[in-house]
Amino acid sequence: AREQAAKDKSSAAVIDVTKYGFSKVLGKGQLPAQPVVVKAKFFSSLAERKIRAVGGDCILIA
Incomplete structure (x- = not known):
């Protein structure tokens, strides 16, 4: 299932x-090649650039 999800670029x-106790996403580290949608209270500018570079989206929540 994990391999199939990695090949599917459309989803x-x-x-x-925030479900894991974090509120801010920082830009340290690497992302997978497939797009991800990340929900958080705060994003660093580097994190936002990296997420959008792989086709993902950043959603601010209160």
């Missing part, structure tokens, strides 16, 4: 970091 994984 994006949705990650809500």
Whole structure:
């Protein structure tokens, strides 16, 4: 299932970091090649650039 999800470029994984006790997403590290949708209270500018570079989206939540 994981390999099939990695090959499917049309669907994006949705990650809500607030469910894991985090509020800010920083730009350190690397992302997978497939797009991801990240929900958080804050994003660093580098994190936002990296997420959008792979075709993902950043969603601000209150």
